[in-house]
Amino acid sequence: xxxxxxxxxxxLLLIFLAIFSYGFVDANFPLKTSSFLYNLVHFHRPLTxxxxxxxxxxxxxxxxxxxxxxxRQQITIRQVKTLILFALGVLLFSFPAFSYDIFNYIATAKVxxxxxxxxxxxxxxxxxxxxxxxFMHAANKYALYAxxxxxxxxxxxFLGLGRIVLTVFTxxxxxxxxxxxxxxxxxxxxAGNLYSLVFFALNPLVIIETLVSGHNDVVxxxxxxxxxxxxxxxxxxxxxxxxxxxxxxxxxxxVLTPLFxxxxxxKKEKLIAYSAWLMFIVFLLSPLREEIYSWYFIxxxxxxxxxxxxxxxxxxxxxxxxxxxxxxxxxxxFRNWGGFTPKxxxxxTFIPPGITLFGYFLKLFSK
Amino acid sequence: MLARKFKNFFLAVILISSPYxxxxxxxxxxxxxxxxxxxxxxxxEYWVFGSFARYKxxxxxxxxKLVEAKTLFEYQQYLLAMKAxxxxxxHFQKASKFLExxxxxxxxxxxxxxxxxxxxxxxxxxxxxLEQILPETFIWQPEKKPAEELNLKSALxxxxxxxxx
Numbered sequence: 001x002x003x004x005x006x007x008x009x010x011x012l013l014l015i016f017l018a019i020f021s022y023g024f025v026d027a028n029f030p031l032k033t034s035s036f037l038y039n040l041v042h043f044h045r046p047l048t049x050x051x052x053x054x055x056x057x058x059x060x061x062x063x064x065x066x067x068x069x070x071x072r073q074q075i076t077i078r079q080v081k082t083l084i085l086f087a088l089g090v091l092l093f094s095f096p097a098f099s100y101d102i103f104n105y106i107a108t109a110k111v112x113x114x115x116x117x118x119x120x121x122x123x124x125x126x127x128x129x130x131x132x133x134x135f136m137h138a139a140n141k142y143a144l145y146a147x148x149x150x151x152x153x154x155x156x157x158f159l160g161l162g163r164i165v166l167t168v169f170t171x172x173x174x175x176x177x178x179x180x181x182x183x184x185x186x187x188x189x190x191a192g193n194l195y196s197l198v199f200f201a202l203n204p205l206v207i208i209e210t211l212v213s214g215h216n217d218v219v220x221x222x223x224x225x226x227x228x229x230x231x232x233x234x235x236x237x238x239x240x241x242x243x244x245x246x247x248x249x250x251x252x253x254x255v256l257t258p259l260f261x262x263x264x265x266x267k268k269e270k271l272i273a274y275s276a277w278l279m280f281i282v283f284l285l286s287p288l289r290e291e292i293y294s295w296y297f298i299x300x301x302x303x304x305x306x307x308x309x310x311x312x313x314x315x316x317x318x319x320x321x322x323x324x325x326x327x328x329x330x331x332x333x334f335r336n337w338g339g340f341t342p343k344x345x346x347x348x349t350f351i352p353p354g355i356t357l358f359g360y361f362l363k364l365f366s367k
Numbered sequence: 368m369l370a371r372k373f374k375n376f377f378l379a380v381i382l383i384s385s386p387y388x389x390x391x392x393x394x395x396x397x398x399x400x401x402x403x404x405x406x407x408x409x410x411x412e413y414w415v416f417g418s419f420a421r422y423k424x425x426x427x428x429x430x431x432k433l434v435e436a437k438t439l440f441e442y443q444q445y446l447l448a449m450k451a452x453x454x455x456x457x458h459f460q461k462a463s464k465f466l467e468x469x470x471x472x473x474x475x476x477x478x479x480x481x482x483x484x485x486x487x488x489x490x491x492x493x494x495x496x497l498e499q500i501l502p503e504t505f506i507w508q509p510e511k512k513p514a515e516e517l518n519l520k521s522a523l524x525x526x527x528x529x530x531x532x
Binding site: 117122127129 | 414416417418419420424472475478
């Protein structure tokens with residue numbers, strides 16, 4: 001009975017989050033949103049920032065609760081499955097509120113499959129009169145992602161039947177499918193560890209950046225996890241193909257290639273630990289290209305979930321998951337990327353992991 | 368109507384000064400690595416698909432070959448210069464064909480057409496300057512082959528004519 005109540009409150013929270021996301025619909029996007037939500041998000045910025053912070057804090061509250069239940073084995077796989085499916089079912093219908101990347105994916109797919117142009121050489125902005133230009137935020141960029149991703153986007157693009165609103169949701173559904181596959185892979189690779197499953201699947205950063213904003217990082221990580229599963233099954237060729245597919249989504253997993261080549265030298269646990277740390281290094285180096293984006297941390301969480309005994313990694317992931325979600329706050333409040341925003345974003349990113357790791361070391365040395 | 372007249376006037380002002388910037392030519396004919404560059408350009412052709420992409424690619428090559436030709440003419444490497452100029456002509460015409468193809472595909476080519484016109488104007492500027500400094504003809508005498516008369520003036524005139532849009 002108690003779990004059902006928790007589930008109900010959790011679902012209500014997700015439903016409110018999904019409703020709240022519709023306040024972020026661009027004025028030029030061909031979807032009429034509630035004027036109340038639009039005005040709230042665009043003209044009551046302190047309140048919007050407060051609501052967003054409340055969502056994040058509440059989601060982390062539930063996350064800790066579910067993790068604790070999983071650690072104590074007081075939650076069943078059936079209950080976790082229900083939570084995952086509810087989160088997916090509700091947030092699939094949310095609007096990609098905190099990032100415009102999904103529109104870049106759609107635009108790149110349109111350049112490729114509708115205009116039949118090479119998206120690495122022709123930018124969306126070059127198509128005068130293209131309706132997406134009214135609400136896109138990075139129309140002046142060539143394709144940022146690797147070719148396999150562009151090839152895969154043919155599926156949600158054609159399922160969208162040329163209608164932008166439908167296409168947004170076919171892309172979201174496509175990415176949600178990969179979320180489900182990656183959740184299953186974490187379950188398989190952790191040999192049915194419920195704690196690992198909860199750690200990955202119900203992480204607020206994974207949920208928001210994958211199921212709300214629809215980032216493709218989970219697709220890249222799905223192929224990387226498939227590669228590991230195949231590697232542990234001694235199917236090396238298929239494993240390498242899967243690794244290259246992962247690299248073909250977003251390049252970042254290229255750093256895992258040496259681990260695959262010398263996999264015979266490492267035990268399974270070590271291999272996963274090295275992968276987590278390598279992806280963490282790539283994550284930290286991301287400002288060399290642009291900046292640290294919150295969804296990049298999914299690269300680390302995917303492997304960290306498979307190392308439930310590593311407490312240092314646990315607190316690092318918790319700290320960064322919280323900090324990276326708080327990165328959205330200065331933009332929500334100031335609505336510009338200049339001024340104090342970059343500084344506050346950096347502080348928001350690094351203070352929470354600093355605190356969690358300080359707590360970790362304090363506990364470690366007090367023993 | 369007034370807006371169209373204003374646009375034409377504005378375009379005419381731009382065309383007089385031709386702000387179009389030609390690229391740095393990179394490796395020149397005669398350089399040992401030049402054949403590799405040519406192979407690279409050829410391979411790129413397969414990567415460049417789509418009418419807009421091909422238009423941009425062909426125009427970029429037309430620009431590059433023109434700068435090559437200009438430099439070679441200035442260094443009196445007339446035979447190589449004539450070849451580079453002829454290549455530039457071919458690429459410039461191909462760019463136009465891909466622009467027409469884009470229009471047939473229903474793409475709005477207004478901006479690209481304007482750029483093409485600017486490029487043509489800039490090319491003409493370069494070619495007209497060359498006309499001033501180059502002899503009308505030149506007898507090219509290779510070491511082991513019979514001499515060849517190169518009609519520089521007519522080649523330049525032909526190139527200018529091709530770029531009159």
